[in-house]
Amino acid sequence: MSSPPLAVASLTDPLELVAARLSGWLSARAGRDGVDPVVRPSDHADAQVNGALGLAKELGCAPRELAQEIIASGLLDDLCAEVEVAGPGFLNLTFANDVLNGLLTAVAGSERLGVEQSASPQTVVIDYSAPNVAKEMHVGHLRSTVIGDALVRMYESLGHRVIRENHIGDWGRPFGMLIEHLLDLGEDVAAAGLGQGDLDGFYKQANAKFADDEEFQRRSRDRVVLLQSGDPDTHVLWNRLVAMSTDYFNEVYSKLGVLLTNDDLMGESQYQPLMAGTIERLSQAGLMQESDGASVVFPPGFTNRDGDPLPLIVQAKTGGFNYATSDLSCVIDRVERLGANLMLYVIGAPQQQHLEMVFAVARMAGWLPDNVAAVHVAFGNVLGEDRKMLRSRSGDSVKLVELLDEAVERASAAVNEKNPDLSTDERAAVARMIGIGAVKYADLSTDRVRDYVFDWNRMLAFDGNTAPYLQYAHARICSIFRRAEEDRSVDRRFAVTETAEHDLALKLLAYPSAVADALTSNSPHKLCTYLFELAQQFTSFYEHCPVVRAEDAIREARLGLCNVTAQTLAAGLALLGIDAPERM
Numbered sequence: 362m363s364s365p366p367l368a369v370a371s372l373t374d375p376l377e378l379v380a381a382r383l384s385g386w387l388s389a390r391a392g393r394d395g396v397d398p399v400v401r402p403s404d405h406a407d408a409q410v411n412g413a414l415g416l417a418k419e420l421g422c423a424p425r426e427l428a429q430e431i432i433a434s435g436l437l438d439d440l441c442a443e444v445e446v447a448g449p450g451f452l453n454l455t456f457a458n459d460v461l462n463g464l465l466t467a468v469a470g471s472e473r474l475g476v477e478q479s480a481s482p483q484t485v486v487i488d489y490s491a492p493n494v495a496k497e498m499h500v501g502h503l504r505s506t507v508i509g510d511a512l513v514r515m516y517e518s519l520g521h522r523v524i525r526e527n528h529i530g531d532w533g534r535p536f537g538m539l540i541e542h543l544l545d546l547g548e549d550v551a552a553a554g555l556g557q558g559d560l561d562g563f564y565k566q567a568n569a570k571f572a573d574d575e576e577f578q579r580r581s582r583d584r585v586v587l588l589q590s591g592d593p594d595t596h597v598l599w600n601r602l603v604a605m606s607t608d609y610f611n612e613v614y615s616k617l618g619v620l621l622t623n624d625d626l627m628g629e630s631q632y633q634p635l636m637a638g639t640i641e642r643l644s645q646a647g648l649m650q651e652s653d654g655a656s657v658v659f660p661p662g663f664t665n666r667d668g669d670p671l672p673l674i675v676q677a678k679t680g681g682f683n684y685a686t687s688d689l690s691c692v693i694d695r696v697e698r699l700g701a702n703l704m705l706y707v708i709g710a711p712q713q714q715h716l717e718m719v720f721a722v723a724r725m726a727g728w729l730p731d732n733v734a735a736v737h738v739a740f741g742n743v744l745g746e747d748r749k750m751l752r753s754r755s756g757d758s759v760k761l762v763e764l765l766d767e768a769v770e771r772a773s774a775a776v777n778e779k780n781p782d783l784s785t786d787e788r789a790a791v792a793r794m795i796g797i798g799a800v801k802y803a804d805l806s807t808d809r810v811r812d813y814v815f816d817w818n819r820m821l822a823f824d825g826n827t828a829p830y831l832q833y834a835h836a837r838i839c840s841i842f843r844r845a846e847e848d849r850s851v852d853r854r855f856a857v858t859e860t861a862e863h864d865l866a867l868k869l870l871a872y873p874s875a876v877a878d879a880l881t882s883n884s885p886h887k888l889c890t891y892l893f894e895l896a897q898q899f900t901s902f903y904e905h906c907p908v909v910r911a912e913d914a915i916r917e918a919r920l921g922l923c924n925v926t927a928q929t930l931a932a933g934l935a936l937l938g939i940d941a942p943e944r945m
């Protein structure tokens with residue numbers, strides 16, 4: 362794959378500065394391009410250079426000697442206060458405080474906090490949320506929505522062109538039955554039920570009728586034919602049904618504070634007109650085969666349990682198209698119409714094989730050229746405290762709206778207790794930020810491929826790796842400025858001296874790298890981990906270094922560190938779609 366890098370090296374991260382300098386020198390020494398000096402954070406120093414080890418092997422010299430040569434080159438002299446050879450041939454680096462001061466000044470002076478815009482912006486299509494019409498939105502859709510929203514914000518912040526696509530399930534055979542049920546109930550009754558998010562109830566009733574009412578079955582089948590043949594009245598009914606569900610989805614989105622709107626809807630129905638052409642192109646490419654009467658494609662490398670080749674069915678025996686046909690058409694649309702360079706599919710892990718087969722077939726057909734990447738951003742399950750799939754007490758799937766309301770309610774109890782002096786409105790606003798932030802952060806902070814346990818007490822705790830902890834760290838800094846009667850926006854001279862200041866500065870300057878790491882692997886949890894460590898680093902700084910009580914220049918310098926910390930916390934939380942209140 363030859364797609365250009367998505368994130369750009371930061372000009373204010375001292376580790377990157379070292380890497381840039383050493384890469385040139387080591388490449389010249391090796392007589393080839395692109396030698397990676399392997400500069401990493403270290404527990405023993407500010408950073409560690411590991412590249413001499415590998416290169417020494419290549420050049421047939423002693424690693425410690427090569428490490429020594431790097432020191433002797435003088436390249437690190439103006440960046441580091443100390444450089445020493447360690448172990449088999451690492452270099453341990455300690456950065457000079459004035460270097461950190463200079464970099465902090467650069468960072469503090471820009472809103473971007475050192476995060477560079479991409480020099481080669483990509484068109485990134487992000488497929489996320491994607492609930493199904495007339496079916497309950499489950500916690501899997503919550504995960505997709507929250508993770509997708511964070512990715513959208515991260516890619517946009519680097520200047521990429523992001524296209525959000527909400528691939529809702531709004532087409533297929535069940536719609537005949539759902540439309541007939543809508544007519545039987547009467548639109549008002551249906552709208553009332555669906556509007557309150559009783560989607561499962563509606564679906565189940567329709568299903569039950571279908572199971573034991575032959576006349577209803579006949580009507581439903583006729584209705585599917587009418588829908589597919591574009592009958593205008595049927596389309597009006599279908600549209601209403603879709604609108605009732607999307608109204609409900611929008612209510613969930615607005616409570617969650619995610620960016621999705623109706624403009625981002627790109628459901629399965631949108632690809633219906635393209636499907637015949639997709640099938641046609643597959644046959645012309647000579648890829649289509651027949652299996653039990655169905656039209657299928659065999660992508661190489663996929664086998665079933667018995668080791669037999671596994672087909673991707675693209676047209677059923679009856680002539681009908683399916684989920685695979687729709688996703689194949691969707692690939693064509695995203696690449697050829699939207700010009701995507703990168704396509705992210707934020708979908709649960711169980712759909713992995715489906716997606717891999719779709720991508721493989723698309724590559725065979727030439728629809729996914731080498732410079733376009735298709736990535737399944739997979740995620741695990743949300744579990745209840747019993748470690749089984751999260752369910753409500755009655756055993757049904759959990760209603761998202763109720764879940765979000767409960768989060769705000771619980772947060773509001775904590776806010777009322779901690780902040781009796783805030784106004785009622787302010788308390789309500791803060792409770793919303795904390796409650797929704799806690800739910801989102803609990804989801805985003807675990808490696809997405811893993812399952813996580815939905816635990817109210819843990820996610821709402823004010824300590825540990827939680828949203829309230831980070832929000833509180835931010836609010837606390839805001840309150841330091843209020844108490845000191847100081848303006849946050851004033852430019853301040855940095856004067857890092859103490860170890861706690863030095864370590865905090867280093868952490869602050871690592872923000873662009875944290876964003877880049879999270880983005881390259883589409884893993885928001887890496888940004889969460891960074892923010893948590895930053896908040897901890899701040900706490901230890903604040904314990905060791907008095908701010909408000911300190912004198913003149915020191916006070917100024919420390920206020921400067923406090924301010925960049927607050928800015929970084931707020932910016933990082935914003936990339937995750939989480940608000941940072943100024944007081945709480």
Ligand code: ARG
Binds near residue numbers: 688708
């Ligand atoms: N509606 C599907 C579901 O609820 C998810 C669709 C994901 N997107 C896609 N292009 N297949 O499982």
